[in-house]
Amino acid sequence: MDDPRTTTEEDLPPASPAESLRLIREQRAETARSLTPDPRLVYWPWSVSWLVGFGAFFLRYGSDGDGLVAMPDWVPMVTLFTLMTLALVTMTIELRRAARQVAGESSTKGAMYGIAWMVAFASLGVTGGYLSDYLPPAQVGLFWSASSIGIVAVLYIAGAAIYPDRTMFALGCWLAIVNIAGVVAGPGWHALIISLAGGGGGLVLGFVAWLRLARHR
Amino acid sequence: MNLPELDPVIHAQARLRVVAALSTLGEGDRLSFPRLQEILGMTAGNLSVHLRKLEDAGYVEVTKTHHGRTPATLLRLSRRGRLAFEEYTTAVRMLLDGHDVARESTHD
Numbered sequence: 001m002d003d004p005r006t007t008t009e010e011d012l013p014p015a016s017p018a019e020s021l022r023l024i025r026e027q028r029a030e031t032a033r034s035l036t037p038d039p040r041l042v043y044w045p046w047s048v049s050w051l052v053g054f055g056a057f058f059l060r061y062g063s064d065g066d067g068l069v070a071m072p073d074w075v076p077m078v079t080l081f082t083l084m085t086l087a088l089v090t091m092t093i094e095l096r097r098a099a100r101q102v103a104g105e106s107s108t109k110g111a112m113y114g115i116a117w118m119v120a121f122a123s124l125g126v127t128g129g130y131l132s133d134y135l136p137p138a139q140v141g142l143f144w145s146a147s148s149i150g151i152v153a154v155l156y157i158a159g160a161a162i163y164p165d166r167t168m169f170a171l172g173c174w175l176a177i178v179n180i181a182g183v184v185a186g187p188g189w190h191a192l193i194i195s196l197a198g199g200g201g202g203l204v205l206g207f208v209a210w211l212r213l214a215r216h217r
Numbered sequence: 218m219n220l221p222e223l224d225p226v227i228h229a230q231a232r233l234r235v236v237a238a239l240s241t242l243g244e245g246d247r248l249s250f251p252r253l254q255e256i257l258g259m260t261a262g263n264l265s266v267h268l269r270k271l272e273d274a275g276y277v278e279v280t281k282t283h284h285g286r287t288p289a290t291l292l293r294l295s296r297r298g299r300l301a302f303e304e305y306t307t308a309v310r311m312l313l314d315g316h317d318v319a320r321e322s323t324h325d
Contacts, residue, residue, distance in 0.1 A: 013228045017313040023230065024306065027237035027257075034256050035241065101252035103282075103291050105245030 035102065036213055039167065041094040043206030045087030046152075051199030053080025054145070054191040063188035065138070109162055116158065120151045142187040149179045149194055167209040174201045223312075226274040227305045231259065232267045236276065236302050239294045247280060247291035268292065276301055 014020040056076035059069040099110055124147055132140050156172030159165065178197040182190030227236055238256055242248055254264050271277040276298030280291040294302065 011229050011231065013223070014230055014233065017309045020228070020233065020309045021306075021313065023233050024237045024309075027234045028241050031238040031241045031256050101249035101289075102242070103247045103249070104243070104293075106243050107246075 033213060035098055037091075037094045037098040039206050039209030039213060042091050043171065043202050043209065045090045046084070047199045047202030047206060049080065049083030049087045049199075050149075050202065051195050053083050054195035054199070056080065057141070057145075057191035058188060058195060061141075061188055061191070063186070063192075065188075113155075113159060113162055117155055120155060121148070124148060124151060138187050142183065142190055145190055145194065146179055146183045149175060149198065153179060165209075167205050167212070171202060171205045174198075174205070223308055224301055224305050226270060226276060227301060229267075231263065232271060233305075235264070235267055235271060236294065236298065236305075239277065239292060240299065240302050242293060247278075247293045250290040250292060253292060271298070274298075274301075 014023055053076065056071070056079045060067040060071055060073070060076045062068055095110065099107055128144060128147065132143070135143055153172045153176035156168050156175065158172075160167075160169030160172060175198055178193050178201070179190075182193040185193060227233055234257055235253070238253060239248065250261075250264070250268075254261055257264065259267075268277060268279065272279050275295055278293050278295045278298075282289050282291060
């Protein structure tokens with residue numbers, strides 16, 4: 001990134017008003033791209049984890065407990081949690097890269113928003129851990145999936161209000177809708193709906209957000 | 218081309234890029250010197266020279282602080298700097314509208 005231009009040349013005014021506007025537009029776009037997290041790294045790892053992880057649940061258990069594909073019981077759960085952990089790590093690294101060496105309101109907002117995620121999942125973990133013993137086995141998986149996807153949906157909508165980010169808002173609303181539809185459809189179907197509609201929707205919206213950022217003017 | 222009505226502090230390629238970059242920050246945010254340098258791709262010495270001129274004009278606020286033991290320099294546009302940048306952009310647009318727009322923007 002060495003700039004070959006000398007101080008003297010950079011002291012010269014832009015050649016024309018059009019050149020001034022071009023410099024402003026390009027510099028603002030380049031700065032925004034550096035300071036904004038790459039939507040592909042924020043959305044795609046989660047989308048893939050839902051697509052593959054919940055997809056594995058549906059293939060293993062189907063809609064009535066009889067799976068379409070034979071695999072050990074632990075495979076879907078381990079797949080989902082491994083992929084979600086990788087998604088969390090990837091997203092956190094990218095968010096920290098974008099926020100690096102920026103001080104002020106946005107870093108305070110980011111820290112509080114991060115705490116909101118931790119509080120939400122800690123509350124769910126404690127409540128769910130307590131209640132799971134009282135639920136019929138068939139409903140336990142649905143409870144965990146539906147409540148965690150519901151939390152993600154709500155936090156995406158809240159994040160969209162904070163930053164502000166319309167793509168994040170769209171993804172939060174979409175996840176909330178398909179999550180509710182999945183719960184109504186019942187265990188098994190929920191996994192299939194989240195896999196295809198949630199994971200697929202995240203992949204598409206991540207791509208849309210990336211295109212917007214790449215064309216940022 | 219002679220454009221005497223444009224603010225000479227901003228109307229220089231390097232300083233225009235500095236001000237444009239800082240203008241994308243949120244109002245409550247400051248950017249560190251090394252990160253700004255990385256975004257602009259300028260040398261530290263070069264960037265310091267231009268920042269000094271912008272600071273002298275009251276357009277950029279420079280805050281010296283510490284992250285643990287490491288000293289850090291944080292930068293942002295002052296209210297006056299934001300206003301000057303807006304006025305500059307408006308003036309440039311007006312100049313452009315007054316010229317042959319098609320000829321000026323052929324490379325766009």
